[in-house]
Amino acid sequence: MTGCGTLDTIFALASGAGKAAVAVMRLSGGRGCRDVVAALLGGRLPPPRMASLRRLRHPVSGETLDQALVLWFPGPRSYTGEDAAELHLHGGPAVIAGVAEALVALGARPAEPGEFTRRAFLNGRLDLTAAEGIADLIAAETAGQRRQALRQAEGALAALYEGWGARLTRLLAHQEAAIEFADDDLPTDLGERAREGAAALRAEIAAHLDDGGRGERLREGMEVAIIGAPNAGKSSLLNALVGREAAIVSARAGTTRDVIEARLDLGGVPVTLADTAGLRDAGDEIEAEGIRRARRRAEEADILLALFAADREPDAATLALVEQPGREVLVVASKTDLAPAPQAIGGRAPLAVSVRSGEGLAALRERLLAFAAAGATPGATVALTRPRHRAALSEAVAWLRDAETAPLPELCAEALRAALRALGRLTGRVGVEEVLDRVFADFCIGK
Numbered sequence: 001m002t003g004c005g006t007l008d009t010i011f012a013l014a015s016g017a018g019k020a021a022v023a024v025m026r027l028s029g030g031r032g033c034r035d036v037v038a039a040l041l042g043g044r045l046p047p048p049r050m051a052s053l054r055r056l057r058h059p060v061s062g063e064t065l066d067q068a069l070v071l072w073f074p075g076p077r078s079y080t081g082e083d084a085a086e087l088h089l090h091g092g093p094a095v096i097a098g099v100a101e102a103l104v105a106l107g108a109r110p111a112e113p114g115e116f117t118r119r120a121f122l123n124g125r126l127d128l129t130a131a132e133g134i135a136d137l138i139a140a141e142t143a144g145q146r147r148q149a150l151r152q153a154e155g156a157l158a159a160l161y162e163g164w165g166a167r168l169t170r171l172l173a174h175q176e177a178a179i180e181f182a183d184d185d186l187p188t189d190l191g192e193r194a195r196e197g198a199a200a201l202r203a204e205i206a207a208h209l210d211d212g213g214r215g216e217r218l219r220e221g222m223e224v225a226i227i228g229a230p231n232a233g234k235s236s237l238l239n240a241l242v243g244r245e246a247a248i249v250s251a252r253a254g255t256t257r258d259v260i261e262a263r264l265d266l267g268g269v270p271v272t273l274a275d276t277a278g279l280r281d282a283g284d285e286i287e288a289e290g291i292r293r294a295r296r297r298a299e300e301a302d303i304l305l306a307l308f309a310a311d312r313e314p315d316a317a318t319l320a321l322v323e324q325p326g327r328e329v330l331v332v333a334s335k336t337d338l339a340p341a342p343q344a345i346g347g348r349a350p351l352a353v354s355v356r357s358g359e360g361l362a363a364l365r366e367r368l369l370a371f372a373a374a375g376a377t378p379g380a381t382v383a384l385t386r387p388r389h390r391a392a393l394s395e396a397v398a399w400l401r402d403a404e405t406a407p408l409p410e411l412c413a414e415a416l417r418a419a420l421r422a423l424g425r426l427t428g429r430v431g432v433e434e435v436l437d438r439v440f441a442d443f444c445i446g447k
């Protein structure tokens with residue numbers, strides 16, 4: 001598959017847009033690539049994988065476009081697996097435009113987004129989850145996101161899923177053998193063993209799925225909504241957590257109207273804190289809209305920070321949000337410098353916090369961190385990171401359950417095949433054909 005001569009030669013700026021000291025133009029694709037690079041250099045190719053300082057010339061006018069460092073990566077030893085090259089240019093816009101124009105004149109075309117990595121995938125250099133990991137690594141804003149993305153780019157999810165796929169392939173091979181060679185002198189409990197294996201595999205996949213969404217939350221960032229009655233101290237808490245005066249604080253109830261967002265790096269997890277308008281029967285139309293927005297934000301958030309001022313009775317509007325089933329909520333008694341925190345609010349023990357005295361702020365960070373950060377630490381076990389993974393794995397689990405309870409061996413095999421397809425879609429690799437080889441390899445049937 002490597003060095004596919006039929007593919008276009010593609011090029012793209014690998015470095016960011018805008019003025020820079022150096023800009024990296026990347027090229028990839030088959031025989032065309034070799035010719036394009038040679039023509040641009042007006043002669044022989046540089047030695048493979050070594051930086052060479054070369055003059056780049058326009059193929060038609062002959063004008064020198066830049067003095068560049070040129071790297072030549074003959075396939076398959078390149079990022080894409082095809083012949084590839086890098087031109088390390090002076091980073092000015094006119095240099096970049098001139099080289100791009102020359103490349104087009106030589107028959108190359110601008111790459112589509114993700115096309116280099118797509119080719120790497122097509123050439124079998126990485127699986128789909130590793131390709132996603134590379135995209136996430138480029139988007140990573142915190143150390144936690146970086147660690148997770150790098151693990152995935154290096155194939156941690158691929159290894160896990162391909163391991164499961166290989167096991168499933170074996171189970172299917174057993175089941176197929178039980179059907180195919182029922183009359184021969186094979187062990188008779190093969191079908192039974194396949195079902196047991198399916199149950200064990202299902203439990204493992206289910207445990208991997210039951211992670212509270214930590215990988216997805218780390219990838220996407222965690223949304224925290226601060227809610228509570230007017231004057232509960234929401235804006236004061238936001239400011240204390242982010243360490244700057246992001247929101248206006250005043251003794252007047254109904255100060256905050258818009259949703260005020262502030263970003264926080266909490267132990268490597270990117271967190272968006274949203275301060276919202278105090279919940280009450282609004283005084284005017286603007287406040288009413290603010291409260292609508294507060295409620296919407298509360299619905300979308302991963303976790304609610306529900307504030308109740310310790311010197312007031314808990315308000316019904318906030319209590320109603322706290323008591324929703326299935327919501328992650330941290331109940332906070334605020335202003336504990338004014339009055340002691342009550343034992344329970346809405347049936348939960350509140351965390352006592354005072355922005356004035358600083359009480360409970362560290363504990364609050366800890367609690368948020370505990371919710372957010374599993375997966376962000378260097379030694380964390382590998383977690384799924386996208387809804388795509390969750391959907392495919394859930395489907396595999398459902399098929400495995402079918403396989404366990406299938407009334408006929410043929411139906412069990414069919415369900416195992418469907419589970420394998422679901423896993424195969426995840427990595428983009430596992431093919432059902434492998435099963436045939438497996439049947440014979442595993443049982444040495446030799447007929």
Ligand SMILES: Nc1nc2c(c(=O)[nH]1)N(C=O)[C@@H](CNc1ccc(C(=O)N[C@@H](CCC(=O)O)C(=O)O)cc1)CN2
Nearest residue numbers: 014024026049071073076077078079080081086125134
């Ligand atoms: N200049 C430059 N820096 C870069 C990249 C790049 O493409 N160019 N990368 C791009 O994302 C990342 C590094 N990843 C890379 C992964 C594989 C290969 C590669 O050529 N692999 C070959 C040869 C390996 C070897 O040295 O032996 C291979 O695996 O066969 C290159 C870069 C980050 N830094």
Ligand SMILES: Nc1nc2c(ncn2[C@@H]2O[C@H](COP(=O)(O)OP(=O)(O)OP(=O)(O)O)[C@@H](O)[C@H]2O)c(=O)[nH]1
Nearest residue numbers: 230231232233234235236250254255256278355356
């Ligand atoms: N004593 C004391 N006062 C506090 C504390 N936190 C906030 N306050 C005061 O309580 C008042 C309201 O604070 P805000 O942070 O504006 O309250 P809010 O919940 O954002 O209010 P709205 O935006 O109107 O919904 C201000 O006068 C703050 O200084 C605290 O921990 N202790």
Ligand SMILES: [Mg+2]
Nearest residue numbers: 234235255256
């Ligand atoms: Mg406020």
